[in-house]
């Protein structure tokens with residue numbers, strides 16, 4: 026039987042509707058949650074992604090401001106702008122769109138973000154809080170994965186989750202989130218990477234397989250346990266002469282074959298991708314709620 030499709034678009038719609046309600050409740054108390062979206066350069070895909078974040082923020086009842094700095098901006102100017110945003114009370118969340126131009130260190134810019142305005146949960150402080158199981162904004166993509174699992178009825182507790190990929194924005198945080206001792210997590214987690222010998226030995230043991238490797242259709246049906254739940258984070262462009270653009274987006278998973286053995290699977294596009302923006306907005310509202318509670 027073909028796998029259940031976990032529909033990220035409709036789950037993201039639900040999350041955004043809830044974000045909108047929470048934003049309205051804050052507005053009734055005179056607080057408009059605000060997010061600053063900082064882009065350095067004019068890369069077309071980053072530009073369109075940031076604009077989409079701003080658009081969806083406004084539609085959910087948040088205030089958003091898009092700040093674009095020229096490609097050749099110095100690192101100190103980018104950091105100075107982040108510090109100005111830290112001090113600007115209109116913003117509860119700050120998002121610096123990555124990647125940054127080569128003269129600007131991502132690590133130093135991220136370190137400049139006030140952890141209490143860290144909308145994407147990328148600062149060292151928030152990743153440390155996440156690891157310790159303390160309340161904080163989590164990176165948006167892993168948070169989206171957690172929501173996809175729960176809202177589609179695939180609870181991770183007591184399951185064996187295998188994560189392929191150990192980046193700071195996906196692999197490490199999702200593994201840390203799902204291993205925590207609480208009702209929404211409590212999984213046994215294995216992490217694989219390029220140092221893993223015989224990847225399929227591990228992927229075949231997964232009740233829930235999460236792939237974030239950035240390698241097109243690498244996970245094939247023989248690598249997946251029948252009945253597994255498969256969450257495909259990968260976004261990979263491949264050539265496709267049948268498309269006007271000459272290319273199309275695929276995941277890390279070979280969807281056609283894996284959807285015949287998995288019990289549930291996220292499509293690419295339309296799975297994890299739409300959740301990332303929704304969770305960024307949710308994080309921003311959480312920061313506004315959290316900040317105003319402690320005032």
Ligand SMILES: NC(=O)c1ccc[n+]([C@@H]2O[C@H](COP(=O)([O-])OP(=O)(O)OC[C@H]3O[C@@H](n4cnc5c(N)ncnc54)[C@H](OP(=O)(O)O)[C@@H]3O)[C@@H](O)[C@H]2O)c1
Pocket residue numbers: 166189190191192193194195196217218219220221224237238239240243258259260261297298299301
């Ligand atoms: N949908 C979304 O919203 C969203 C958000 C973020 C990322 N993504 C996509 O998710 C993918 C991963 O992104 P990322 O930023 O996490 O990637 P990344 O920083 O490039 O990290 C890739 C990870 O995968 C591991 N890896 C690569 N090839 C492998 C293989 N054949 N077998 C086992 N492990 C392998 C690497 O191992 P080493 O550590 O050993 O190098 C690394 O840990 C990309 O396609 C990206 O576009 C999507």
